[in-house]
Amino acid sequence: MKFVDEFRDAELARGLAAAIAREADPARRYHFMEFCGGHTHAISRYGVTDLLPPNVRMIHGPGCPVCVLPIGRIDLAIGLALSRGVILCSYGDTLRVPASEGRSLLKAKAEGADVRMVYSAADALRIARANPDREVVFLAIGFETTTPPTALVLREAHAGQVANFSVLCNHVLTPAAIVNILESPEVRSLGTVPLDGFVGPAHVSTVIGTEPYEFFAQEYRKPVVIAGFEPLDVMQAILMLVRQVNERRSQVENQFSRVVNRAGNLKAQALVAEVFELRREFEWRGLGTVPYSALRIREAFAAHDAERKFSLVYQPVADNKACECGAILRGIKRPVECKLFGGACTPETPMGSCMVSSEGACAAHYSYGRFRDREAVPAPAAAVQP
Amino acid sequence: MSAAARREYHRPLDLRRGRVELAHGAGGRATAQLVEELFLAAFDNEWLRPLNDAASLPMPAGRLVMATDSHVVSPLFFPGGDIGSLSVHGTVNDVAMAGAVPLYLAAGFVLEEGYPLADLKRIVASMAAAAKAAGVPVVTGDTKVVEQGKGDGVYITTTGVGVVPPGISLDGAAAREGDAIFVSGTIGDHGVAIMSKRENLEFQTEILSDSAPLHRLVAALLAACPRIRVLRDPTRGGLATTLNEIARASGVGMLLEESAIPVAPAVAAACEFLGLDPLYVANEGKLIAIAPAADADRVLAALRAHPQGRDAALIGRVTRDPDHFVQMRTGLGGRRVVDWLTGDQLPRIC
Numbered sequence: 001m002k003f004v005d006e007f008r009d010a011e012l013a014r015g016l017a018a019a020i021a022r023e024a025d026p027a028r029r030y031h032f033m034e035f036c037g038g039h040t041h042a043i044s045r046y047g048v049t050d051l052l053p054p055n056v057r058m059i060h061g062p063g064c065p066v067c068v069l070p071i072g073r074i075d076l077a078i079g080l081a082l083s084r085g086v087i088l089c090s091y092g093d094t095l096r097v098p099a100s101e102g103r104s105l106l107k108a109k110a111e112g113a114d115v116r117m118v119y120s121a122a123d124a125l126r127i128a129r130a131n132p133d134r135e136v137v138f139l140a141i142g143f144e145t146t147t148p149p150t151a152l153v154l155r156e157a158h159a160g161q162v163a164n165f166s167v168l169c170n171h172v173l174t175p176a177a178i179v180n181i182l183e184s185p186e187v188r189s190l191g192t193v194p195l196d197g198f199v200g201p202a203h204v205s206t207v208i209g210t211e212p213y214e215f216f217a218q219e220y221r222k223p224v225v226i227a228g229f230e231p232l233d234v235m236q237a238i239l240m241l242v243r244q245v246n247e248r249r250s251q252v253e254n255q256f257s258r259v260v261n262r263a264g265n266l267k268a269q270a271l272v273a274e275v276f277e278l279r280r281e282f283e284w285r286g287l288g289t290v291p292y293s294a295l296r297i298r299e300a301f302a303a304h305d306a307e308r309k310f311s312l313v314y315q316p317v318a319d320n321k322a323c324e325c326g327a328i329l330r331g332i333k334r335p336v337e338c339k340l341f342g343g344a345c346t347p348e349t350p351m352g353s354c355m356v357s358s359e360g361a362c363a364a365h366y367s368y369g370r371f372r373d374r375e376a377v378p379a380p381a382a383a384v385q386p
Numbered sequence: 387m388s389a390a391a392r393r394e395y396h397r398p399l400d401l402r403r404g405r406v407e408l409a410h411g412a413g414g415r416a417t418a419q420l421v422e423e424l425f426l427a428a429f430d431n432e433w434l435r436p437l438n439d440a441a442s443l444p445m446p447a448g449r450l451v452m453a454t455d456s457h458v459v460s461p462l463f464f465p466g467g468d469i470g471s472l473s474v475h476g477t478v479n480d481v482a483m484a485g486a487v488p489l490y491l492a493a494g495f496v497l498e499e500g501y502p503l504a505d506l507k508r509i510v511a512s513m514a515a516a517a518k519a520a521g522v523p524v525v526t527g528d529t530k531v532v533e534q535g536k537g538d539g540v541y542i543t544t545t546g547v548g549v550v551p552p553g554i555s556l557d558g559a560a561a562r563e564g565d566a567i568f569v570s571g572t573i574g575d576h577g578v579a580i581m582s583k584r585e586n587l588e589f590q591t592e593i594l595s596d597s598a599p600l601h602r603l604v605a606a607l608l609a610a611c612p613r614i615r616v617l618r619d620p621t622r623g624g625l626a627t628t629l630n631e632i633a634r635a636s637g638v639g640m641l642l643e644e645s646a647i648p649v650a651p652a653v654a655a656a657c658e659f660l661g662l663d664p665l666y667v668a669n670e671g672k673l674i675a676i677a678p679a680a681d682a683d684r685v686l687a688a689l690r691a692h693p694q695g696r697d698a699a700l701i702g703r704v705t706r707d708p709d710h711f712v713q714m715r716t717g718l719g720g721r722r723v724v725d726w727l728t729g730d731q732l733p734r735i736c
């Protein structure tokens with residue numbers, strides 16, 4: 001849009017693109033996974049791949065909170081909203097994720113359930129305070145970035161004895177997912193997913209710091225560059241990864257040092273540790289059951305844990321057979337390789353979770369990049385002379 | 387109805403503390419009193435005054451256009467406007483986008499039992515002021531009342547008629563390869579104003595809705611360049627959705643230049659915060675114009691010469707594209723699709 005720095009950005013981008021093209025060895029290919037949905041979105045939204053040479057390829061990772069939420073967890077929320085009469089609050093995208101029997105929270109709302117879209121965990125607590133005679137459940141999702149705000153409202157609800165407020169916790173952990181991908185047979189032994197490095201998450205790392213990634217760099221010999229969510233940040237991270245690969249280094253580097261440090265936000269970590277503990281295992285859409293990959297609410301806050309309060313029992317539900325979200329989340333397939341892509345499955349009628357949020361690989365490709373799937377239509381060099 | 391007959395109510399409406407009652411919509415004396423003391427008092431004009439079921443109107447020669455628009459915006463009062471002024475602007479603009487001079491409005495009110503009459507009076511006053519400023523009288527109307535809990539204060543449906551001057555032919559299917567695409571000013575202001583009020587967000591600068599009647603801007607534009615092919619106001623779904631509608635109707639593609647699209651810095655910042663893309667956020671006082679490339683300079687000059695088009699910009703070109711993609715060169719130099727709006731991120735925006 002029309003910001004003063006737009007033109008400067010375009011210039012910087014051209015400079016970075018030239019550097020990547022110059023330094024990338026034409027004799028080899030580079031495959032980097034951007035872990036985070038925020039990066040997936042930035043890359044698609046700004047057309048970053050147009051600025052990369054053909055031998056540098058980005059693979060979308062599983063760091064999209066809505067995408068990895070399995071059907072069974074949404075079914076729990078839908079059940080609460082439909083048959084237990086609670087006010088169910090969650091973030092907008094979560095409401096559209098397809099669950100069992102073609103349901104979603106949004107469809108449950110149309111059937112009469114009281115489902116409300118909120119912008120924050122605090123909004124949900126506010127709704128609970130305003131409706132003391134109703135049970136209010138916040139469906140909490142997300143990686144380490146959204147965990148501290150959930151911890152905060154749980155502490156507040158506990159202290160203020162907001163008895164009608166509880167959280168259905170689905171918070172998951174980034175490092176566990178990265179290990180899962182690195183340990184997958186496709187990456188480790190079959191070599192069907194060539195993976196030369198990671199663009200590490202921005203906001204997550206402000207909380208957990210860069211230290212947790214050092215293990216991947218050392219143990220799996222994969223370079224990691226933590227990057228901000230601006231498209232220029234991503235491009236610079238790609239350049240840094242290309243350099244590491246060329247120099248046979250595998251280190252954790254921090255492109256986002258203006259915000260991220262090694263230890264992370266200790267206060268937030270302490271808050272999270274006070275309210276949450278590790279789950280022994282958690283099912284992820286796409287990755288399957290991953291040990292110690294998610295958080296649950298500690299005993300001390302049990303009164304505000306929807307799973308305990310409503311005695312919820314998790315039932316795993318298989319994804320739609322034709323949906324390739326699982327393979328896509330692990331970097332094995334690309335959205336166009338799914339038979340349903342763009343036909344039965346579009347952002348209006350998502351069949352899988354990757355088509356829901358704009359951070360999902362399928363939705364990002366459909367909404368921003370699908371013109372690339374056809375024979376290039378010659379476009380004028382510039383639409384407007386600025 | 388004579389003035390004497392109108393004075394037969396025992397007590398005047400209590401416009402300070404009174405509330406909408408079911409009787410106000412029942413068609414009896416209470417309805418008549420509400421109509422006379424509130425609506426007629428505000429909208430008064432020679433066509434409405436007889437309070438017949440239908441207004442009888444003189445029409446100039448030309449092609450008649452007619453548009454209708456229901457308004458369910460929440461909240462009813464927002465920075466830069468309210469449901470009253472919005473209901474005038476929305477319909478005046480729909481008529482104006484056909485190239486027509488808007489002449490008359492009809493208004494239907496659905497009121498919720500218990501709604502404060504004082505607030506209703508504010509809405510009606512604002513609606514009357516907007517109609518007056520636009521020079522388009524409200525010539526007939528209707529009022530219904532629904533039980534408490536079955537509505538949300540006030541819904542207003544307005545219908546407008548206008549006449550297209552000879553020689554003007556605008557059509558959403560008329561865009562042709564090579565045409566130039568313009569927007570008359572910054573985008574996203576209305577939607578962000580509503581959202582910031584709804585979410586109780588305080589930004590450093592208050593963001594006002596751009597709600598405004600555009601028919602004078604349209605008249606100036608058509609006078610300067612009668613060959614304009616398409617005019618549309620990008621309301622719900624924003625610039626992106628409206629351009630996709632035009633691309634499909636015309637069987638063409640488009641290529642936009644992101645850096646040319648005007649967005650107020652405060653709106654851009656708020657969108658970033660709310661996770662919205664200004665391309666998809668509603669406008670109520672902006673138009674999109676598509677004109678032959680040869681007329682581009684003239685169109686831009688005409689837009690910028692009008693106070694409502696001060697920030698107008700040439701934002702892209704119409705392309706040949708069998709898939710009717712609207713594409714954009716991003717500020718970074720990459721390319722992307724600018725797709726239809728998915729779902730309804732912002733319900734009840736107008």
Ligand code: SF4
Pocket residue numbers: 322323324325328335338339340341342345346350351352353354355362
């Ligand atoms: S296109 Fe739809 S069905 Fe296919 S993998 Fe993506 S989300 Fe699943």
